[in-house]
Amino acid sequence: MSKQNNMSILIKGLLRENPVFVLILGTCPTLATTTTVDGALGMGLATMAVLICSNIVISLLRKFIPDTVRIPCYIVVIAGFVTVVQMLIQAFIPDLYETLGVYLALITVNCIILGRAEMFAGKNSVGKSALDGIGMGLGFTLALFAMSTIREVLGAGTFMGNEIPFLVENGLTISLLVKAPGGLMVYGLLIALVNKITKGKLIKKKEFSCEGCPSASSCHGGCSAEKEDK
Amino acid sequence: MKKHIKSIISLTIICAVMAVALALTNSVTAPLIEKNQAAAANEALLVVMPDGGDFTAVDLTKYTLPETVTEAFTASNGGCVIKLTTKGYGPNMVVMCGVDANGVVTGAVCLSSNETLGVEKTYGDTAKGAAIDTIDDVATVSGATMTTGAYKNAIKDALNTAIILGGGTADIRTEEEILADNLNAALEAGEGKFTEIFISEKLENVSAIYEAENGAGFVYVTTVSEEEIFVGVDADGVVVSEVADDVKANIEANAKIMLGVTLKEVDLSKYANMPKQIDKAYKTSNGNYVIELHTAGYGINGDKYSSSGEYIYIKVALTDKGEIINCQTVKQSETDGVGSICADKEFSTQYIGKDENTYMDVDTVTGVTLTTKGYRNGIGKAIEAVKIMEGGA
Numbered sequence: 001m002s003k004q005n006n007m008s009i010l011i012k013g014l015l016r017e018n019p020v021f022v023l024i025l026g027t028c029p030t031l032a033t034t035t036t037v038d039g040a041l042g043m044g045l046a047t048m049a050v051l052i053c054s055n056i057v058i059s060l061l062r063k064f065i066p067d068t069v070r071i072p073c074y075i076v077v078i079a080g081f082v083t084v085v086q087m088l089i090q091a092f093i094p095d096l097y098e099t100l101g102v103y104l105a106l107i108t109v110n111c112i113i114l115g116r117a118e119m120f121a122g123k124n125s126v127g128k129s130a131l132d133g134i135g136m137g138l139g140f141t142l143a144l145f146a147m148s149t150i151r152e153v154l155g156a157g158t159f160m161g162n163e164i165p166f167l168v169e170n171g172l173t174i175s176l177l178v179k180a181p182g183g184l185m186v187y188g189l190l191i192a193l194v195n196k197i198t199k200g201k202l203i204k205k206k207e208f209s210c211e212g213c214p215s216a217s218s219c220h221g222g223c224s225a226e227k228e229d230k
Numbered sequence: 231m232k233k234h235i236k237s238i239i240s241l242t243i244i245c246a247v248m249a250v251a252l253a254l255t256n257s258v259t260a261p262l263i264e265k266n267q268a269a270a271a272n273e274a275l276l277v278v279m280p281d282g283g284d285f286t287a288v289d290l291t292k293y294t295l296p297e298t299v300t301e302a303f304t305a306s307n308g309g310c311v312i313k314l315t316t317k318g319y320g321p322n323m324v325v326m327c328g329v330d331a332n333g334v335v336t337g338a339v340c341l342s343s344n345e346t347l348g349v350e351k352t353y354g355d356t357a358k359g360a361a362i363d364t365i366d367d368v369a370t371v372s373g374a375t376m377t378t379g380a381y382k383n384a385i386k387d388a389l390n391t392a393i394i395l396g397g398g399t400a401d402i403r404t405e406e407e408i409l410a411d412n413l414n415a416a417l418e419a420g421e422g423k424f425t426e427i428f429i430s431e432k433l434e435n436v437s438a439i440y441e442a443e444n445g446a447g448f449v450y451v452t453t454v455s456e457e458e459i460f461v462g463v464d465a466d467g468v469v470v471s472e473v474a475d476d477v478k479a480n481i482e483a484n485a486k487i488m489l490g491v492t493l494k495e496v497d498l499s500k501y502a503n504m505p506k507q508i509d510k511a512y513k514t515s516n517g518n519y520v521i522e523l524h525t526a527g528y529g530i531n532g533d534k535y536s537s538s539g540e541y542i543y544i545k546v547a548l549t550d551k552g553e554i555i556n557c558q559t560v561k562q563s564e565t566d567g568v569g570s571i572c573a574d575k576e577f578s579t580q581y582i583g584k585d586e587n588t589y590m591d592v593d594t595v596t597g598v599t600l601t602t603k604g605y606r607n608g609i610g611k612a613i614e615a616v617k618i619m620e621g622g623a
Binding site: 061064065066068069072073076077079080083084087088090091092094 | 233236237240241244245248249251252255256258259262263266270
């Protein structure tokens with residue numbers, strides 16, 4: 001694999017295959033933890049740590065894990081890492097542990113992690129899987145950071161807990177944004193913005209075709225070929 | 231088969247390796263997590279005792295403490311913090327109270343409650359600085375006496391607990407236990423079994439009468455120098471307790487009235503315009519009336535999905551002029567913790583001494599309007615019934 005390809009793996013998660021705005025994965029933690037920037041960064045980094053570790057381990061074990069039990073094996077590995085991260089956060093950053101609450105444990109069922117294990121780590125080398133984990137984790141964290149910045153600044157008039165006097169004193173906050181409907185609105189608007197910036201190329205191209213499938217990058221249209229054979 | 235065995239072995243090995251990884255992480259993080267949790271708990275206790283320092287949990291099984299006490303912690307400054315669960319209007323009002331080494335309340339907060347008015351959120355501040363001999367001087371909040379009274383009793387329990395934890399002795403009997411002890415002390419022949427009887431006559435300085443179930447006599451509760459005293463009276467109306475001569479004379483005079491009273495049921499069908507709420511009426515040999523009635527509170531007029539569909543049943547004693555001598559709630563199915571205040575003696579006895587012109591002065595309680603208004607209507611009907619029976623209406 002050339003350097004260019006490694007770089008491409010690393011950066012594809014940032015925008016081209018951003019898990020939140022393009023692949024529309026991990027919506028639950030995205031909406032739940034983006035009310036504050038602190039919480040969103042904590043969730044993003046915790047997810048990235050689990051993603052990198054699980055990608056590396058699953059890639060290492062890809063030849064050892066039989067195909068029939070690969071999903072249970074992936075889940076055990078992911079749940080194990082989530083619990084490790086959970087214990088570490090509870091021990092070293094108890095405030096973040098309180099902020100993230102149940103969503104920390106729910107990283108186990110985050111589609112991004114299982115999705116990357118199934119789509120990428122189970123089929124690629126350790127180095128590439130690690131890069132994929134870093135790229136996707138960064139993409140997830142950046143998406144959460146963008147969403148939480150909008151929601152916290154415009155919704156609560158604060159940034160990372162620090163009050164923005166101009167917004168608070170002039171009553172320019174929109175409290176709906178820190179509530180669930182506000183989260184959905186910001187989420188939708190950001191997806192629209194990504195679509196607009198990329199002129200719909202990222203989403204449109206994938207939307208209704210075989211390429212629209214999240215497994216497209218690893219499957220290379222294999223499933224549609226299989227279908228035609230039948 | 232070989233394929234299945236391979237799958238099983240693979241999954242088992244992965245599970246085992248992850249379990250080892252978790253065990254290792256746990257061995258590193260568990261002491262830190264425990265330390266964090268202890269620090270968080272310590273911080274919560276500091277709310278009621280800012281100078282408390284470090285706290286150590288007390289083994290409650292080693293002490294005989296008030297029933298309300300659920301947890302206790304001793305502070306490094308010599309004080310202690312006590313957690314109590316009591317009952318106000320609603321169940322499970324959790325109060326945390328700090329008491330310093332001198333037995334003075336350093337702070338009290340309500341951690342959780344099911345009260346209706348919300349006064350418990352700030353009431354704890356009023357008890358700050360109180361000690362066991364001054365806690366009774368802390369005022370309860372008018373209109374929220376059930377909540378604040380229970381809160382105050384919880385703080386009193388905390389102060390007593392602090393004394394006991396400090397090696398002292400304190401009176402931790404419940405109100406029921408104190409009453410039972412007082413009744414026994416007043417009339418030992420009653421063998422500990424007493425029933426409160428309904429006072430139908432106008433008595434001088436008597437707040438309650440208890441009858442011994444074995445017929446040995448009565449205990450009259452009277453007030454001397456603002457202190458309630460319990461006076462034992464035998465079946466013939468002779469005072470058996472050692473009391474001052476004037477108290478003895480007064481109680482015997484009252485006993486004479488009560489012993490001579492007979493009740494005769496009034497035929498209500500004779501009165502065409504008798505209010506339909508009146509169930510039964512009795513005329514006493516002294517010319518007073520005892521009326522049993524039902525009235526519609528929340529149970530009847532409230533929300534059809536949450537109300538009981540039952541009336542409030544009241545027993546009222548009145549003079550022939552319609553002045554209320556006594557009032558008691560016999561049965562009620564109002565909302566527990568809200569309308570159920572009508573069952574409290576403090577509530578029903580508010581009407582004593584009121585008449586046709588003054589019974590409306592008893593205010594309804596905010597948040598319990600349907601019950602308290604219904605109750606007041608019932609009292610009005612009793613007064614109206616007396617007027618009818620006396621031929622005045």
